[in-house]
Amino acid sequence: MKRSIIALLFASCLWFAAPVAAQRGATRPRVQMPQGPVRDVIRKNCTACHGIDEYAYFAFDAAGWRDLIQTRHKGSLSISDGDLSVLVDWMVTKFGPTTKPFPRTYVAPEITTFFSDPEAKRLLDRACAKCHEVDRINKERRTADGWRVLAVDMRERGAVLSDEELERLVEWLGRVRGTNQDQ
Ligand code: HEC
Ligand code: HEC
Numbered sequence: 001m002k003r004s005i006i007a008l009l010f011a012s013c014l015w016f017a018a019p020v021a022a023q024r025g026a027t028r029p030r031v032q033m034p035q036g037p038v039r040d041v042i043r044k045n046c047t048a049c050h051g052i053d054e055y056a057y058f059a060f061d062a063a064g065w066r067d068l069i070q071t072r073h074k075g076s077l078s079i080s081d082g083d084l085s086v087l088v089d090w091m092v093t094k095f096g097p098t099t100k101p102f103p104r105t106y107v108a109p110e111i112t113t114f115f116s117d118p119e120a121k122r123l124l125d126r127a128c129a130k131c132h133e134v135d136r137i138n139k140e141r142r143t144a145d146g147w148r149v150l151a152v153d154m155r156e157r158g159a160v161l162s163d164e165e166l167e168r169l170v171e172w173l174g175r176v177r178g179t180n181q182d183q
Contacts, residue, residue: 144174
């Protein structure tokens, strides 16, 4: 009897602990590898040492990007002028001075209450429908982590919602607009 209670307690601890543990650590941006010539430039010059996600932490004009690439690598890079121009042009269109850099510090708070469908839809109407159709969101499928990256990015662009609201929305989107084929 005693042992089964302990087992039960242990199991319920795990059940509560797992999703929380999964949320620890700052949310990182995800950058899609571009197509075309710039893809080859990045493959050839950049991805031997690290990925391209970190680019999203910055928002610079061409001079700013050249300066960052220069100072972060202190002469350890040998990239041709032609390649550098292709790269910097692309960076300015994706992460230019009018974009918002992805925050380095967003850490998801733990949530204990979850959205019903009407609550989630109300938040979408309030926080997300200002700049584009909610349809754009309904068509999208992502894991909860993928939705978090997107929601943090949207907040940087101007969507107004608290951390708690953001997490509840992320949980709901992962549940209702997740990557499970049956949804
Ligand atoms: C020889 C290895 C190497 C190559 C090749 C390389 N990097 Fe880096 N990169 C680094 C290291 C090491 C750092 C971290 C330096 C620091 O923190 O001061 C870094 C930092 C960065 C950062 C800043 C990241 C951050 O989070 O602050 C950016 C942006 C970046 N690199 C872009 C590029 C681009 C663009 C290329 C290709 C043109 C490239 N890197 C190629 C080693 C490399
Ligand atoms: C201040 C304006 C603004 C608000 C508010 C806003 N968005 Fe966006 N959203 C954008 C812009 C701009 C793009 C296009 C980004 C691009 O194409 O690079 C976009 C694109 C998207 C996309 C498509 C992403 C893709 O990879 O194609 C989704 C999904 C999305 N937003 C969801 C949301 C959600 C969810 C909210 C509410 C939490 C929201 N947006 C609020 C400006 C906004």
